[in-house]
Amino acid sequence: MNQNSDKMMDIKNIVLRFGGVVAIQNISFDIFKGEIRAIIGPNGAGKSSMLNVINGFYHPQEGEVWFRGQKRKSMKPYQIAHQGIARTFQNIALFKGMTALDNIMTGRFTHMKKSIFSQMIWEGGASKEEYENREVVEKVIDFLEIQHIRKTPVGALPYGLQKRVELGRALAAEPELLLLDEPMAGMNVEEKEDMSRYILDVNNEFGTTVALIEHDMGVVMDISDRVVVMDYGKKIGDGTPDEVRNNQSVIDAYLGVSEH
Amino acid sequence: MTENLNTLPAILERNSIKFGEKPAFREKEFGIWQSWNWREVHEHVNNMSLGLINLGIKEGEHICIIGRNRPHLYWSIIAAQNVGAIPTPLYQDSVAQEMIFPISHCSAKMAIVENQEQVDKLLEIKKDITSLKNIIYLDPRGLRNYKNNNLYSLNDVFTLKNIENVSKLQTELKNRQSKQNLDTKSILLYTSGTTGRSKGVVLSNRNVIESGKAGIVFDNINSDFSLICYLPMAWVGDFAFSMGLGLQSGMCICCPESSETLHDDMREIGPSYFFGPPRFFESLLTSVNLKIDDASSVKRKLFDYFMSIAKENGEKILENKSVGLVNRIKYFFGELFIYGPLKNRMGLTKTKVGYTAGEAIGPEIFQFFRSLGINLKQLYGQTEACVFVTCQPDRQVHPETVGVPVSGVELKISKTGEVLYRSPGSFVEYFKDPANTKKTKDKEGWVSTGDAGFIDQETGHLKIIDRAKDVGKLKQGSLFAPKYVENKLKFYPNILEAVLFGSGKEYCVAMINIDLTAVGNWAEKNNISYASYQELAGHPEVYKMVAEHIREVNSSLSKDQNLSNCQIRRFLVLHKELDPDDGEITRTRKVRRNLVSDKYSDLIKALYDGSKEIYTETEVTYEDGRKGKISASVKIQELKETFEKAEVA
Numbered sequence: 001m002n003q004n005s006d007k008m009m010d011i012k013n014i015v016l017r018f019g020g021v022v023a024i025q026n027i028s029f030d031i032f033k034g035e036i037r038a039i040i041g042p043n044g045a046g047k048s049s050m051l052n053v054i055n056g057f058y059h060p061q062e063g064e065v066w067f068r069g070q071k072r073k074s075m076k077p078y079q080i081a082h083q084g085i086a087r088t089f090q091n092i093a094l095f096k097g098m099t100a101l102d103n104i105m106t107g108r109f110t111h112m113k114k115s116i117f118s119q120m121i122w123e124g125g126a127s128k129e130e131y132e133n134r135e136v137v138e139k140v141i142d143f144l145e146i147q148h149i150r151k152t153p154v155g156a157l158p159y160g161l162q163k164r165v166e167l168g169r170a171l172a173a174e175p176e177l178l179l180l181d182e183p184m185a186g187m188n189v190e191e192k193e194d195m196s197r198y199i200l201d202v203n204n205e206f207g208t209t210v211a212l213i214e215h216d217m218g219v220v221m222d223i224s225d226r227v228v229v230m231d232y233g234k235k236i237g238d239g240t241p242d243e244v245r246n247n248q249s250v251i252d253a254y255l256g257v258s259e260h
Numbered sequence: 261m262t263e264n265l266n267t268l269p270a271i272l273e274r275n276s277i278k279f280g281e282k283p284a285f286r287e288k289e290f291g292i293w294q295s296w297n298w299r300e301v302h303e304h305v306n307n308m309s310l311g312l313i314n315l316g317i318k319e320g321e322h323i324c325i326i327g328r329n330r331p332h333l334y335w336s337i338i339a340a341q342n343v344g345a346i347p348t349p350l351y352q353d354s355v356a357q358e359m360i361f362p363i364s365h366c367s368a369k370m371a372i373v374e375n376q377e378q379v380d381k382l383l384e385i386k387k388d389i390t391s392l393k394n395i396i397y398l399d400p401r402g403l404r405n406y407k408n409n410n411l412y413s414l415n416d417v418f419t420l421k422n423i424e425n426v427s428k429l430q431t432e433l434k435n436r437q438s439k440q441n442l443d444t445k446s447i448l449l450y451t452s453g454t455t456g457r458s459k460g461v462v463l464s465n466r467n468v469i470e471s472g473k474a475g476i477v478f479d480n481i482n483s484d485f486s487l488i489c490y491l492p493m494a495w496v497g498d499f500a501f502s503m504g505l506g507l508q509s510g511m512c513i514c515c516p517e518s519s520e521t522l523h524d525d526m527r528e529i530g531p532s533y534f535f536g537p538p539r540f541f542e543s544l545l546t547s548v549n550l551k552i553d554d555a556s557s558v559k560r561k562l563f564d565y566f567m568s569i570a571k572e573n574g575e576k577i578l579e580n581k582s583v584g585l586v587n588r589i590k591y592f593f594g595e596l597f598i599y600g601p602l603k604n605r606m607g608l609t610k611t612k613v614g615y616t617a618g619e620a621i622g623p624e625i626f627q628f629f630r631s632l633g634i635n636l637k638q639l640y641g642q643t644e645a646c647v648f649v650t651c652q653p654d655r656q657v658h659p660e661t662v663g664v665p666v667s668g669v670e671l672k673i674s675k676t677g678e679v680l681y682r683s684p685g686s687f688v689e690y691f692k693d694p695a696n697t698k699k700t701k702d703k704e705g706w707v708s709t710g711d712a713g714f715i716d717q718e719t720g721h722l723k724i725i726d727r728a729k730d731v732g733k734l735k736q737g738s739l740f741a742p743k744y745v746e747n748k749l750k751f752y753p754n755i756l757e758a759v760l761f762g763s764g765k766e767y768c769v770a771m772i773n774i775d776l777t778a779v780g781n782w783a784e785k786n787n788i789s790y791a792s793y794q795e796l797a798g799h800p801e802v803y804k805m806v807a808e809h810i811r812e813v814n815s816s817l818s819k820d821q822n823l824s825n826c827q828i829r830r831f832l833v834l835h836k837e838l839d840p841d842d843g844e845i846t847r848t849r850k851v852r853r854n855l856v857s858d859k860y861s862d863l864i865k866a867l868y869d870g871s872k873e874i875y876t877e878t879e880v881t882y883e884d885g886r887k888g889k890i891s892a893s894v895k896i897q898e899l900k901e902t903f904e905k906a907e908v909a
Contacts, residue, residue: 138290143401148520150291190883201402 008033008177008209009054014063016049023049024060025233036203036210038220041230047213048090050230051179054211055087056080081110086175088166090182096155100165103154104140107172108133140171144198160191171202178202180212184219192216196223221245266442267465269305269342271507276302279483279510285331288517288525301335304418308339310429311417315370315394319344319436322366322448326350327374329489329515332398332414334502336372341446344436348448349494351847353840355885356381360388362450366460366691367391372414376402379411442466448691449496451643452846460691461643471646471685472504474666478651479613483510487533490522495848500647501535526607534614538621539849544606545625546753546778566594574631579655599632608634615639618848622751623659630657638662640722644700644707646685650722661721671722672706678728679713680706730853732763738825740768745817745826752809753778757838759856761864762826769867770831771860772806773838794892797833803897806833810899829899830867835892841881866896
């Protein structure tokens with residue numbers, strides 16, 4: 001693999017501080033195009049901060065983020081969305097009163113070019129645009145097998161399905177890079193397996209690059225191509241699941257030091 | 261033309277000429293109803309047939325079809341028949357291990373499956389099913405990276421991708437079609453097998469076509485009808501209704517988007533021909549009642565008032581009997597405010613003919629739907645008969661009977677009280693099982709149903725009592741008819757399943773399965789918190805409620821001379837739902853009595869030895885075939901006091 005040309009994102013020497021707290025200490029890693037890259041670590045290791053740096057929400061005090069061969073400048077949220085990065089959140093951030101369908105439609109926001117007036121009077125191509133976007137959304141709904149909750153207000157859905165709708169909204173944006181913040185938190189075994197299947201399928205079918213944060217070691221090891229391990233804001237391991245599994249400092253820090 | 265309509269593919273060809281642009285199949289996909297007209301379907305099936313020949317399918321070979329109801333899979337059935345192969349649909353929710361038997365039993369050469377899930381299952385058991393050469397899948401999702409030479413996309417097969425010798429294939433197809441007649445095999449269906457191994461029922465073209473015709477004539481079905489198919493494709497009913505009846509009448513065959521969206525899809529389609537097992541109507545009624553309970557008091561009162569009007573007059577109006585003008589006006593307003601909207605919500609507005617079968621339906625449930633003006637009827641059928649044995653004719657519906665024989669069917673009752681029939685629809689044989697064929701079908705063509713029944717003198721309709729072999733005797737010699745009592749219990753929405761024991765014993769005991777939807781809702785209303793099915797099932801309040809239901813059943817049994825000793829003295833609420841994955845019930849949801857009594861022998865022992873509670877461990881099978889164990893302390897409740905009182909009365 002020619003690593004330079006295949007690099008989707010290169011993160012170099014990131015330092016992120018909140019006042020006196022150093023959340024991320026000098027971390028570097030990269031994300032290849034088309035891979036599933038996981039970031040794992042114990043609670044408070046700085047995983048979510050890292051994800052926020054990746055998607056441009058946090059601006060690190062030191063270091064550089066290179067995305068598709070360009071050095072990232074500080075951006076506004078809509079600029080971030082326009083560059084082809086979509087994400088889900090650890091604590092579901094959906095519009096609870098809106099239906100699953102409408103929520104997923106909001107993921108198409110960046111693809112809607114018509115003016116508000118055109119959309120109001122349903123003329124000047126607004127309806128055509130709506131149909132096209134709806135088609136994409138319906139494909140996402142079909143993909144995630146949530147046809148039965150299309151018209152259900154999201155607030156009334158069980159947790160596992162809300163997570164799926166949120167993934168749907170991210171997918172509707174047709175991102176190149178999909179960021180998932182603990183996609184399997186709080187799920188039972190079956191829901192976790194379903195979600196793993198969807199993540200693999202997204203990667204497989206659409207070639208979407210996936211970066212995910214996860215707590216559940218088993219799942220991460222099964223589905224990701226490469227894993228970054230963080231502890232107390234530092235990177236303590238990086239490599240394939242097997243390499244990480246056999247890395248002594250990872251075993252000590254994350255899986256615990258055995259007593260004998 | 262008409263004289264050659266011996267096979268379903270021939271009928272499809274006729275439809276493409278006769279109905280041409282009329283919609284033949286509909287499927288909701290991407291939120292929109294996609295539709296195919298008869299001409300297009302004929303073309304697709306023709307191409308699929310060429311593709312199948314190209315893949316080396318020979319006449320007389322079996323092709324397994326596995327998936328939920330989708331137009332392309334129905335077309336695969338017709339295409340398989342078209343090339344002289346025998347389609348064999350299997351239950352798509354079977355775990356991989358369950359599929360080994362039918363696939364290897366019929367030595368299927370090919371499987372046409374819906375998606376990755378089914379492909380994975382087949383690849384998992386591949387070493388046990390050596391006959392299987394090719395797998396064709398419909399939905400390519402997730403299969404992109406499968407490296408397997410014998411895996412094909414259905415889309416490639418019927419778009420004739422990479423095929424050059426089309427004309428040669430066409431000649432071969434013509435040649436094969438010409439060899440088919442009424443007596444060649446049409447389909448192989450594996451019964452769900454309530455006792456022991458499932459059997460492969462071979463149906464000929466004659467069976468399928470004649471029984472379909474009988475069904476069409478019985479209810480005057482025409483090409484303007486529509487039907488929604490949602491029941492397992494491996495079940496004879498789905499095949500007989502969707503294919504046998506559907507193709508011959510030329511009605512529009514609609515497939516829902518997914519099993520969860522059935523109710524919404526049904527509402528959009530408004531099928532004019534509808535079949536549902538009693539369970540379907542039960543759950544529909546339960547959901548209506550739950551909604552009404554949550555409605556405002558004005559709506560509730562309106563509902564109660566008009567339902568009482570409907571109860572009194574609805575069935576009479578449906579059956580064209582005389583009803584006073586005042587009541588007719590009341591019913592008219594009821595239709596306007598309550599019945600119409602309710603039928604619309606349930607998707608039954610346009611239903612001209614509705615059937616239920618498979619089990620006894622609760623008279624109250626049955627009457628509820630009929631009183632709304634829905635022409636719901638019962639039929640009695642079997643896989644071996646290609647469904648149709650008896651049906652209730654319009655305006656002659658008695659809830660406790662199953663109607664009169666459809667045209668061509670002869671009925672008789674054997675000396676032992678078993679129902680026998682002879683019809684053009686009765687099956688050819690059990691596949692590779694001459695001994696059982698001989699046992700079931702005698703030389704003159706009479707087929708034993710295994711059901712005990714009699715012809716009701718008053719109405720001339722057939723009445724079914726119970727499975728003949730389940731009927732037994734209690735220790736003191738009185739009649740034991742488990743199904744009869746179980747049905748009485750199951751008529752309560754809270755009780756999903758009940759299994760009665762008592763043959764050869766002093767008294768009867770029961771194991772109960774609660775209905776999680778109904779009881780869960782009840783628990784919510786009564787502030788009863790629970791974390792799992794198991795916890796809810798063991799809740800003292802649930803026991804109290806179930807005990808109350810059983811008391812009512814006991815008291816009604818005590819009035820029955822023959823069955824008064826079938827009253828239930830002790831019962832327990834089972835800690836897990838009976839599940840087809842565990843083999844406890846069949847895929848068509850019929851209890852496998854022997855297996856249940858073996859598996860739960862410790863519980864049954866406890867039911868008889870007077871213990872108040874028993875600790876048990878049960879093996880469960882998960883959806884993907886893995887096994888696990890659940891353990892529970894199951895309480896046993898005694899109903900002695902009522903039992904004795906009832907006995908005196």
